[in-house]
Every structure is written in structure tokens, then in C-alpha cells.
Amino acid sequence: MMISTKGRYALTTLIDIAQNYDGETPVSIKEISDRQGLSVKYLEQIIALMVKGGFLKSIRGAHGGYLFTRPIDQIRVGEILDAAEGTLAPVDCLKGGTVCSKSASCPTFPLYKEIDNAIYEVVNRYTLADLVNETSGESGSKKA
Amino acid sequence: MMISTKGRYALTTLIDIAQNYDGETPVSIKEISDRQGLSVKYLEQIIALMVKGGFLKSIRGAHGGYLFTRPIDQIRVGEILDAAEGTLAPVDCLKGGTVCSKSASCPTFPLYKEIDNAIYEVVNRYTLADLVNETSGESGSKKA
DNA sequence: AATAAAGTCTAGTAATGTGGTAGGATTAAA
DNA sequence: TTTAATCCTACCACATTACTAGACTTTATT
Numbered sequence: 001m002m003i004s005t006k007g008r009y010a011l012t013t014l015i016d017i018a019q020n021y022d023g024e025t026p027v028s029i030k031e032i033s034d035r036q037g038l039s040v041k042y043l044e045q046i047i048a049l050m051v052k053g054g055f056l057k058s059i060r061g062a063h064g065g066y067l068f069t070r071p072i073d074q075i076r077v078g079e080i081l082d083a084a085e086g087t088l089a090p091v092d093c094l095k096g097g098t099v100c101s102k103s104a105s106c107p108t109f110p111l112y113k114e115i116d117n118a119i120y121e122v123v124n125r126y127t128l129a130d131l132v133n134e135t136s137g138e139s140g141s142k143k144a
Numbered sequence: 145m146m147i148s149t150k151g152r153y154a155l156t157t158l159i160d161i162a163q164n165y166d167g168e169t170p171v172s173i174k175e176i177s178d179r180q181g182l183s184v185k186y187l188e189q190i191i192a193l194m195v196k197g198g199f200l201k202s203i204r205g206a207h208g209g210y211l212f213t214r215p216i217d218q219i220r221v222g223e224i225l226d227a228a229e230g231t232l233a234p235v236d237c238l239k240g241g242t243v244c245s246k247s248a249s250c251p252t253f254p255l256y257k258e259i260d261n262a263i264y265e266v267v268n269r270y271t272l273a274d275l276v277n278e279t280s281g282e283s284g285s286k287k288a
Numbered sequence: 289a290a291t292a293a294a295g296t297c298t299a300g301t302a303a304t305g306t307g308g309t310a311g312g313a314t315t316a317a318a
Numbered sequence: 319t320t321t322a323a324t325c326c327t328a329c330c331a332c333a334t335t336a337c338t339a340g341a342c343t344t345t346a347t348t
Contacts, residue, residue, distance in 0.1 A: 002146035002234040003256070005336065011252050028294065042337055044295075061345025062293040077255060090146040090263075107278045108155050111221060111270055112147070118262040119234075126255055134251045149307065172323065186308055188324075205316025206322040289348100296343070304335075314325070 002088060002119075003081065009046045010084035011077070011131065012036055014055065018072050018132045026058075026065030046084065053083030072132065078123035088123065090115050146232060146263075147225065153190045154228035155221070155275065156180055158199065162216050162276045170202075170209030190228065197227030216276065222267035232267065234259050 016036055017027045029047065033040045047066060050056045055075055056066040068075075081088055091112045093100035103109045160180055161171045173191060177184045191210060194200045199219050200210040212219075225232055235256045237244035247253045 003259075004334090008235065008252065011255075015251050026294095030294080039337070041339075044297095045337090048296080058295060059345090060295050060343075062291095063346060064294045064344080066295090091152065107159050107275045108152065110278060111155075111266070111275065114266050115147075115263055118266050119259055122255070122258050122262045131251045131255065134254060148305090170323095174323080183308075185310075188326095189308090192325075202324060203316090204314075204324050207317060208315080208323045210324095291348080292346090294343100294345080297341090298339100299341105300339075301337085302335100303337095304333100306331100306333075308330085308332100310327100310329075312326090312328105315323080317322080318320085 002090065004085065006046060006049070007081045007084040009038060009043070010050060010080055013038075013043065013046055014050065014072075014075070014080060014128055015131055017056070017066060017068070018128060021068065024067075026063070026067050028065035031065075049084050050080070053079065055080065055083070071129075073127045073129035075128040076124050077126040077128065077131065078120055080128065081123055088116075088119055090119070146229075146234065148229065150190060150193070151225045151228040153182060153187070154194060154224055157182075157187065157190055158194065158216075158219070158224060158272055159275055161200070161210060161212070162272060165212065168211075170207070170211050172209035175209075193228050194224070197223065199224065199227070215273075217271045217273035219272040220268050221270040221272065221275065222264055224272065225267055232260075232263050234263070 013032055013036070016032050020027055020031065020035075029040050029043050032038070033043055047056065051058055051066070054069060057069050058064065058066055078088075087095055089095050093103055093106075093109065094112055094116050100106065100109075157176055157180070160176050164171055164175065164179075173184055173187050176182070177187055191200065195202055195210070198213060201213050202208065202210055222232075231239055233239050237247055237250075237253065238256055238260050244250065244253075
């Protein structure tokens with residue numbers, strides 16, 4: 001499985017926040033937990049990754065919660081998944097930096113590279129806004 | 145990691161057999177193990193999956209080994225990886241049969257489906273013959 | 289000032305999956 | 319009958335995943 005609960009919950013969580021967002025009032029973990037049926041404690045960790053990824057900022061203290069740092073049509077799904085999962089690379093030899101030393105003569109390397117490209121082409125074509133609209137019944141925003 | 149050693153070794157192994165194949169003499173696990181530096185015992189398990197997948201047939205006993213059941217340009221990489229890994233599906237909800245009950249209203253389902261499609265588009269475009277040619281120095285056979 | 293509602297940080301842990309190893313049984317050639 | 323090979327299945331160490339837990343900090347409200 002390439003996309004673990006971390007990545008899936010991250011998307012679910014950001015979509016949930018977006019759907020319950022007025023631009024001013026922070027959305028709390030408790031709310032998200034109640035609506036999505038996910039544990040508060042695990043959500044804390046997922047959301048921490050989203051803050052670190054630069055999509056959310058936190059308001060601490062009573063009536064605190066999370067706000068988006070930028071419009072949701074400027075957050076690409078690929079960025080979210082990378083922040084949650086580390087990478088979506090289908091094989092280790094594609095993980096940035098430490099490329100396998102034999103990749104130049106590896107008969108399968110071009111294949112893996114193409115799979116990787118294909119995955120990122122999809123996830124970078126979608127924005128968070130596209131996913132939120134999907135729920136609302138629209139379906140015309142799949143194509144770039 | 146979506147493609148584990150099982151899938152990677154499966155490809156490596158079939159490529160190795162193809163490169164040392166005369167169409168009649170069975171290629172043994174011992175040979176492959178020596179050339180590729182993989183353990184005989186682990187290779188046994190990988191190759192068993194390839195036999196089950198219908199790409200190889202075995203000749204038992206002394207001087208035994210494995211033969212292809214059909215021309216290597218008729219074996220698609222996607223079939224090999226499916227046989228080795230079970231599935232390349234990026235999320236559980238896409239695994240055949242048991243589709244998640246909420247998929248109809250799931251805002252992320254279309255995204256996952258598209259990722260899945262993109263992956264299979266790539267792996268089904270390549271055949272084993274393409275990968276073997278890749279090694280030999282050719283590079284014109286990437287496109288379908 | 290006290291309280292309560294929130295986020296922050298770090299440690300621990302059960303379950304699962306990965307990547308093997310091991311041993312013995314079976315088959316067939318020499 | 320010996321030997322070279324596949325076949326079958328059990329086992330195991332390690333890493334990762336998917337959480338749980340608890341103590342601490344911050345801030346609004348009273």
C-alpha cells in the first residue's frame with residue numbers, strides 16, 4: 001500500500017476543515033474527530049504534519065484550532081501527500097538524493113521512473129479545492 | 145513503498161532468465177542466484193509466484209529449471225507485478241471485490257482511482273521484452 | 289486568579305507486513 | 319542409487335504502521 005492512513009487521513013482532515021471553514025473561526029481537532037470518527041490523539045499527529053507542511057496554522061488555547069495559510073485552490077494534493085507520507089515514490093531507488101548506484105544500467109529503472117512520474121502527474125493536477133467540490137456533487141473539475 | 149522486493153526481484157528474475165534463454169534449456173534457480181546475488185531460498189518463493197502467474201513452467205529433477213510459457217513480448221509488466229505483489233493498488237479501497245461501502249460519496253475516491261489507472265497505464269504498456277531490450281542498449285521501445 | 293478548553297511534545301505499544309531462513313519431501317537424470 | 323534440481327510450508331527477526339497515553343503549554347472566559 002502506497003498511501004497509508006496518514007496520507008488518507010490527512011486528505012480527509014483537510015477536506016473536513018475546508019468544508020467547515022469560514023475563513024476566520026479556527027476548526028478544532030475535537031470537531032474533526034467527532035465528524036470523521038478519528039481519534040483526537042492520532043489526528044493531532046496528522047495535523048502536526050500539515051502544519052509543518054505549511055498548509056495550516058494553529059491558534060492555541062481555548063477556542064483555538066486550525067486555519068488555512070492560503071486558499072485551498074492553491075494547495076496541491078501532491079504536496080499534502082508528500083507532507084504526510086514523506087514520499088509517494090513506488091521504489092526506494094527514486095527517493096531523492098540517494099539514487100541507487102546501479103540505476104544507469106538497471107533495466108527496470110526507466111519503468112519505475114515512469115510510474116513515479118505518472119503518479120505525480122495525477123496528484124499535482126488536483127488541488128484541495130477540487131476534492132472539496134467533488135463532494136458537493138460537482139464532477140467537472142477532474143481535468144486540468 | 146508500493147513495489148516491494150518481491151515485485152522487483154520478480155522482474156529482475158524474469159529479465160535474467162530471458163537474457164540466458166535459448167528456448168529449450170531450462171534455467172535453474174542456482175544460475176539466477178549466482179548471477180543476481182539473490183538467495184536460492186527466497187528466489188524459490190518469487191519464482192513460484194511466476195509459475196502460478198502462468199509466465200514460467202518448471203522442469204523438475206536434475207538439469208531442471210524454468211522455461212517461459214509464451215514469448216516475452218506477450219508478457220506485460222503489469223501482469224508480472226500483479227502476480228508478485230497481489231496488487232499495485234495504492235489504497236485498499238481499490239482492491240478488487242471488497243470496495244469500500246462509502247466510495248460513492250467519498251471525496252477522495254476518484255483521485256485514488258485515477259492514480260491506480262495511471263499506474264496500470266504505464267505497467268501495461270511495457271512488456272518483458274521491452275525491459276530486456278532496454279538493457280541491451282536499445283532505447284526506442286519505451287512508447288507503445 | 290482560577291478554570292477549562294484548546295494545541296504541543298514525546299514516549300510507548302500492539303498488530304501487521306516485509307524479507308527473508310530452514311528443513312524436508314518430491315522428482316528425474318546419470 | 320546418488321545427485322541435482324524443484325516443491326511445500328513453517329518459522330522468525332525486523333521495520334513500519336497505527337495508534338494510545340500522559341504530561342505540559344497557551345489562552346479565553348469567569
